[in-house]
Amino acid sequence: MSYRVAVVGATGNVGREMLAILDELQFPVSELHALASRKSQGLEVAFGDRTVKCQNLERFEFSQVDLVLMSAGGDVSREWAPKIAAAGALVIDNSSAFRMDPDVPLIVPEVNPHAIHEAKKRIIANPNCTTAALVVALKPLHDAARVTRAVVSTYQSVSGTGKAATDELWNQTKGLYGLNEVAPKAYPKQIAFNVLPQCGDFRDDGYTVEEAKMWDETHKMVDPGIRLTVTCVRVPVFVGHSLSVNLEFESPLDAEDARDVLREAPGVMVVDKHEDGGWISPIECVGEFATFVSRIRNDPTIENGLSLWVVSDNLRKGAALNAVQIAQLAHEEGVLTSRGYRTLAVG
Structure with a gap:
């Protein structure tokens, strides 16, 4: 069985990765349509x-496709995803528009694959890029000893903000070496040779929207009982998000047992040698499918505590790869058909 597939936002960073990963994973595509805004119509993307050639989203007839992967921002998703689903296609959306909708499953296939049968609106949401990395590492440990509290600090690359932010880091770096000032536009302060303790807009409680996304989405996919606090930081890295994670468990789980659990966990690669360079950095995860875990160690300051370091390619597992893996899961579970989406009884 093969599918007629459309990618909305095909000219963006994540859209291009979606096209690449559809090909890499040999997802059964019979027809491929690249869609974007009117200004990008006619641009060519690789598959x-x-x-x-990109087609105009506003003029495309969605009844002619079975599956739509969307990465064009929340406003576009809110307007178009329901229309596309009404035309009969299954929508996998990378924006935050539907993540917390109770009738829209939020899925990381290694974490909650059963939720694939709960897409009442024919829409499935992809999580925030940092949440995806966190829950892939968190879920197997939670299953082993039940996480009661988590303290997470993120170190997020500029590609998570988009192409304009990537260009800003590049231009500021060149400008500073050339003794030319490049004023910040994508971020409130200079990102080159700097770190910014703000990802997303501030809420009234002092946390940012990005931080709230992480605990809301983790609660939805893993366990609402986990007490989770987050600090999100933007760093001058082009691709690859990193997380420092401190966990408190209900039951004892020492570092060696945690390594064994994680080595057997789907989607996880443990790189944890107690020597110089025996850990993973963001630049080493670029282009990789796995979520990498390093620096696994006991936390002696609390009972049943662990600390670990998590790294993943935010354009891949944090976005495009996870979306295609959801499509694979829908195919395997019979949720996706060559005529679109069909509802299965939840059991």
Whole structure:
């Protein structure tokens, strides 16, 4: 069985990765449509060994496709995802628009694959890029000893903000070496050779929207009983998000047992040698599918505590890869058909 697939936002960082990963994973595509805004109509994007011209989203007939992968921002998703689903296609959306909708499953296939049968609106949400990395590492440990509290600090690359932020880091770096000032636009302060303790807009409680996304989404996918506090930081890295994670468990789980659990966990790669360079950095995860875990160690300051370091490619597992893996899961579970989406009884 093969599918007629459309990618909305095909000219963006994540959209291009979606196209690449559809090809890499050999997802059964019979037709591929690249969609974008009117201003990008006619631009060519790569799909395998060929190129595809972008079509205008507003003029596309969605009844002719079975599956739509969306990465064009929340406003576009809120307007178009319900229309696309009404036309019969299954929508996998990378924006935050539907993540907390009770009738829209939020899925990381290694964490909650059973939720694939709960897409009452024919829409499935992809989590925030940092949440995806966190829950892939968190869920197997939670299953082993039940996490009661988590303290997370993120170190997020500029590609998570988009192409304009990536260009800003590049131009500021060049400008500073050339003794030329490049004023910040994508961020409130200079990102080159700096770290910014703000990802997203501030809420009234002093946390940012990005921080709230992480605990809300983790609660939805893993366990609402986990007490989770987050500090999100933007760092001058092009691709690859990192997380420092401190966990408190209900039951004892020492570092060696945690390594064994994580080595057997789907989607996780443990790189944890107690020597110089025996850990993973963001630049080493670029282009990889796995979520990497390093620096696994006991926390002697609390009972049943562990600390660990988590790294993943935010454009892949944090976005495009997870979306395609959801599509694979829908195919395997019979939720996706060559004529679109069909509802299965939840059992």
